Amino acid sequence: MTSSEDAVTGQPRARRRLKQPRELVMAAAMTAIAERGLAELTLVGLGREVGMSSGHVLYYFGSKDELLLQTLEWSEEQLGAQRRALLSRPLPARERLDLVVDHYLADGHRDPHWVLWSEVWTRSQLGEEGLRRQLALELAWHRDLVALLAEGVSRGEFRATDPERFSVRLRALLDGFGTHLVVGLPGTDREAVLGHVREFLQDGLYAPPA
Numbered sequence: 001m002t003s004s005e006d007a008v009t010g011q012p013r014a015r016r017r018l019k020q021p022r023e024l025v026m027a028a029a030m031t032a033i034a035e036r037g038l039a040e041l042t043l044v045g046l047g048r049e050v051g052m053s054s055g056h057v058l059y060y061f062g063s064k065d066e067l068l069l070q071t072l073e074w075s076e077e078q079l080g081a082q083r084r085a086l087l088s089r090p091l092p093a094r095e096r097l098d099l100v101v102d103h104y105l106a107d108g109h110r111d112p113h114w115v116l117w118s119e120v121w122t123r124s125q126l127g128e129e130g131l132r133r134q135l136a137l138e139l140a141w142h143r144d145l146v147a148l149l150a151e152g153v154s155r156g157e158f159r160a161t162d163p164e165r166f167s168v169r170l171r172a173l174l175d176g177f178g179t180h181l182v183v184g185l186p187g188t189d190r191e192a193v194l195g196h197v198r199e200f201l202q203d204g205l206y207a208p209p210a
Helices: 013-036 041-052 054-061 066-089 092-102 110-120 129-155 163-183 189-208
Strands: none
Touching: 013 041, 013 054, 013 066, 013 110, 041 054, 041 066, 054 163, 066 092, 066 110, 066 129, 092 129, 092 163, 092 189, 110 163, 129 163, 163 189
């Protein structure tokens, strides 16, 4: 290791220093979007929050759309690491599925991860490349769910079902309820939503076929 390398990572120190400002900007962007919405987010205001000019923000991201996409990818990277930790626990497939469902759903009104996700998904300016990158994030959840469902079926913990099709339906259900939670739809609370999801899993996955 040379004197210019970090003792923990072995990476050049300059490269490691450059990473922190990007994360500060992305964390600030996610908080600002959750609190005030995307319409109120400006590069000037964001730079002011993290102590840099809008020019520096542009230097790191190039455009507001790229900032949003990278912030969403950064957010999903954190969620993905947590999801993989849950999936690796030495528990039955059913218990791990319950943990992943709880992890997937919004915590409640204005959940920062979900507000960011919904704001980015509704932007039409992101173009084909932006949609491709968003789809890649969705497919990461899908692949992990499919693998867990297939494991549960193979071990006899779940009834025989097509893991691909069931994952699509389950994620659609979670996305719908999650949207209700994050916008604060009156009469919607997290425990009630989890109850609906448990019923769906009980009827379609856990209960023996009639």
